[in-house]
Amino acid sequence: MRSDRxxxxxxxxxxxxxxxxxAASRGAAVKVRAGQVVRITLPDGPQIVDLNCWNAKDPRExxxxxRTRILEGVHLSxxxxxxxxxxxxxxxxxxxxxxxxxxxxxxxxxxxxCLYARCTDKLWEMLTGKKxxxxxxxxxxxxxxxFGLTPFHVHxxxxxxxxxxxxxxxxxLFFVKSDAKKGDYVDLSAEMDLIxxxxxxxxxxxxxxxxxxxxxxxxxxxxGTPEKRRRKRNG
Ligand SMILES: [Zn+2]
Numbered sequence: 001m002r003s004d005r006x007x008x009x010x011x012x013x014x015x016x017x018x019x020x021x022x023a024a025s026r027g028a029a030v031k032v033r034a035g036q037v038v039r040i041t042l043p044d045g046p047q048i049v050d051l052n053c054w055n056a057k058d059p060r061e062x063x064x065x066x067r068t069r070i071l072e073g074v075h076l077s078x079x080x081x082x083x084x085x086x087x088x089x090x091x092x093x094x095x096x097x098x099x100x101x102x103x104x105x106x107x108x109x110x111x112x113x114c115l116y117a118r119c120t121d122k123l124w125e126m127l128t129g130k131k132x133x134x135x136x137x138x139x140x141x142x143x144x145x146x147f148g149l150t151p152f153h154v155h156x157x158x159x160x161x162x163x164x165x166x167x168x169x170x171x172x173l174f175f176v177k178s179d180a181k182k183g184d185y186v187d188l189s190a191e192m193d194l195i196x197x198x199x200x201x202x203x204x205x206x207x208x209x210x211x212x213x214x215x216x217x218x219x220x221x222x223x224g225t226p227e228k229r230r231r232k233r234n235g
Contacts, residue, residue, distance in 0.1 A: 063083070095112075099184045
């Protein structure tokens with residue numbers, strides 16, 4: 001029997017189309033066609049990944065963290081969809097696989113949230129006093145510039161591998177060290193042609209006292225082996 005967290009499509013039926021590295025504390029973006037699967041991997045160790053996506057044909061349409069939080073939940077996993085902003089408001093991606101062994105913290109903290117906003121240089125300055133700190137806003141803006149998108153296209157992210165919650169005592173958000181480990185990944189199926197950008201957050205795995213920041217992998221797969229697709233085409 002297959003558990004929820006195993007591949008929705010057997011691994012042997014995934015054909016790798018492209019593989020890209022996001023350097024530690026940097027960003028990268030890739031085009032993903034409808035029906036393809038993007039796999040966000042942690043090849044070196046636990047790492048928070050801020051994910052943004054846009055409709056490749058009309059990038060005014062992008063991921064809506066707030067609506068997704070309401071329709072799907074504040075933490076996402078297998079079967080949850082990423083919704084786009086008004087007026088489109090439709091699924092952009094669906095999570096197919098999540099290998100993270102989630103261990104909810106006593107305060108209810110769990111992984112992959114739609115709670116937190118992307119980090120910015122101003123936020124890091126508030127936290128550390130240092131100006132011009134690396135940050136997810138700039139990483140994502142840099143990553144999408146080659147697709148003709150601007151810093152104003154960057155939006156609040158799906159925070160993959162980030163472990164967060166809401167403190168019932170005071171209603172404030174909190175985050176703790178990620179449950180993710182080296183080798184974990186999340187597969188997302190594209191519901192439309194997309195530009196997908198990821199930032200390796202300079203906050204590392206959520207331990208801000210000793211942030212260790214890792215690179216991230218972005219693999220794009222086509223479900224179905226070439227042989228299977230040929231058979232399907234020929235009936
Ligand atoms: Zn960040």
